[in-house]
Amino acid sequence: MKITNSMTGKKEEFAPINKDEVKMYACGVTVYDLSHIGHARQAIVYAMMTDYFRYKGYKVTYVRNYTDVDDKIIKRANELGKNAIEFSGEQILETEKDMKDLHVTDADIKTKASEYIPQIIKFVEILIEKGDAYATEKGDVYYSVKTFKEYGKLSHRKVDELRNGVRIEVEEGKKDPVDFALWKSAKPGEIYWESPWGKGRPGWHIECSAMILNTLGETIDIHGGGRDLLFPHHENEIAQSEALTGKKLANYWSHCGLIKINGEKMSKSLGNSLSIRDALKMYNYEVIKYVLLSKHYATDMDIHDSDYKIAEEHMYYFYSTIKKMNEFIMANAGDANGKTLDNETLKNIVPKFIEVMDDDFNSALAISNLHIIFRDINNMMKTANKGNVLIVANTLAKALEDIKSVYKILGFFEQDPDEFISEMKEKYLSKLNITINEVENEITKRAEAKKNKDYETADAIRAELDKKGILLNDTKNGTTWDIKELYS
Ligand SMILES: [Zn+2]
Numbered sequence: 001m002k003i004t005n006s007m008t009g010k011k012e013e014f015a016p017i018n019k020d021e022v023k024m025y026a027c028g029v030t031v032y033d034l035s036h037i038g039h040a041r042q043a044i045v046y047a048m049m050t051d052y053f054r055y056k057g058y059k060v061t062y063v064r065n066y067t068d069v070d071d072k073i074i075k076r077a078n079e080l081g082k083n084a085i086e087f088s089g090e091q092i093l094e095t096e097k098d099m100k101d102l103h104v105t106d107a108d109i110k111t112k113a114s115e116y117i118p119q120i121i122k123f124v125e126i127l128i129e130k131g132d133a134y135a136t137e138k139g140d141v142y143y144s145v146k147t148f149k150e151y152g153k154l155s156h157r158k159v160d161e162l163r164n165g166v167r168i169e170v171e172e173g174k175k176d177p178v179d180f181a182l183w184k185s186a187k188p189g190e191i192y193w194e195s196p197w198g199k200g201r202p203g204w205h206i207e208c209s210a211m212i213l214n215t216l217g218e219t220i221d222i223h224g225g226g227r228d229l230l231f232p233h234h235e236n237e238i239a240q241s242e243a244l245t246g247k248k249l250a251n252y253w254s255h256c257g258l259i260k261i262n263g264e265k266m267s268k269s270l271g272n273s274l275s276i277r278d279a280l281k282m283y284n285y286e287v288i289k290y291v292l293l294s295k296h297y298a299t300d301m302d303i304h305d306s307d308y309k310i311a312e313e314h315m316y317y318f319y320s321t322i323k324k325m326n327e328f329i330m331a332n333a334g335d336a337n338g339k340t341l342d343n344e345t346l347k348n349i350v351p352k353f354i355e356v357m358d359d360d361f362n363s364a365l366a367i368s369n370l371h372i373i374f375r376d377i378n379n380m381m382k383t384a385n386k387g388n389v390l391i392v393a394n395t396l397a398k399a400l401e402d403i404k405s406v407y408k409i410l411g412f413f414e415q416d417p418d419e420f421i422s423e424m425k426e427k428y429l430s431k432l433n434i435t436i437n438e439v440e441n442e443i444t445k446r447a448e449a450k451k452n453k454d455y456e457t458a459d460a461i462r463a464e465l466d467k468k469g470i471l472l473n474d475t476k477n478g479t480t481w482d483i484k485e486l487y488s
Pocket of ligand 1: 027208233237
């Protein structure tokens with residue numbers, strides 16, 4: 001298996017520390033508001049990696065944190081007249097709800113900064129003892145960047161250049177502009193914990209170092225997070241942890257690409273930030289996953305509204321095919337003596353999936369393979385004949401089983417096809433301003449007209465529905481209907 005390592009910038013062969021075991025940590029959400037689609041992508045990507053490693057037989061321990069105390073949280077909590085931890089606790093519940101509604105595989109251990117204060121304090125104390133950190137008179141503690149010779153190795157930056165680039169901020173007692181806070185003394189009205197340096201709270205970076213050490217140990221296999229965290233957050237985690245343990249913090253650094261929306265950077269001030277909750281009001285959760293996994297996890301994405309539309313069409317096509325497969329299998333149940341048709345695509349659903357996922361979790365390719373798979377399946381159903389229906393049915397049953405067995409790793413096909421299809425139909429019908437009843441009444445009228453040999457009326461009804469965006473399909477079991485827009 002190969003995985004991209006941001007430390008080397010290369011795709012590398014994955015070799016775990018302990019055979020058949022993966023220790024993975026991914027930086028989670030700072031909970032001061034509802035989580036957005038960028039958080040969803042990151043959570044979905046590391047859940048996909050976890051599920052795939054498990055599929056391959058690894059025992060995975062996946063840890064994800066919540067930053068539940070920081071400047072933004074304190075500010076927002078103050079505005080609301082709430083205690084910061086009470087407020088962030090509420091936001092964690094909201095995020096948990098959204099992630100559950102998205103059907104994202106949960107981390108095995110979810111940590112909160114506020115629950116690791118003693119471990120954080122201990123960590124900082126050792127860094128001070130070792131000479132890698134210093135406390136100021138005011139009660140702040142800073143990491144002394146110049147003591148860590150390898151600082152900048154992840155982001156490939158040089159400390160001297162950083163020093164020149166840093167704004168001179170008035171921070172009492174800070175010895176070097178590149179030093180960063182491990183512990184912040186409390187301002188009046190701020191939440192605090194008692195510490196050897198007085199009342200205060202942890203800086204942001206130290207929580208991850210302390211949580212990793214206390215949940216997974218000194219060196220982990222994979223450390224993940226959004227690319228925006230690479231510098232300074234991950235660089236600082238490395239400095240803190242490696243100064244403390246003298247060991248490598250992570251063997252593989254993995255970074256998930258960032259998201260733009262309709263060509264613009266997602267930001268609160270632009271008003272284009274899409275919360276997971278709002279996305280779920282508009283789109284089925286598997287449609288959202290389709291969009292987010294349709295590009296390789298490490299690439300940045302520019303998501304346009306049309307991408308959700310396309311994902312809906314594709315998911316609708318997949319589910320409609322699954323429904324047809326189920327019907328075909330039911331109608332042609334019989335003994336095929338275990339025989340299947342010799343089709344290269346369908347024989348290789350599982351090996352192909354493994355091939356692309358082994359190559360740095362290429363979900364984008366796995367999804368495009370799915371189009372080839374369903375195309376072949378539709379062709380096979382169309383060309384089935386009396387002589388081979390039992391074998392075709394057997395081939396389809398095997399293919400469906402294979403599809404479900406691996407594509408569940410992307411979170412696909414968890415739903416009942418009928419339910420998914422009607423949800424889509426209802427959504428698109430409401431846009432067309434017509435109800436299911438109205439469509440079905442028209443179809444009944446048309447059938448009666450045809451029975452009375454009034455083909456003019458029958459054709460007029462078909463044309464009228466077509467104009468409204470409804471497609472009719474006459475089969476030997478009657479007329480079915482569909483939505484034109486879902487086949488653009
Ligand atoms: Zn972190």
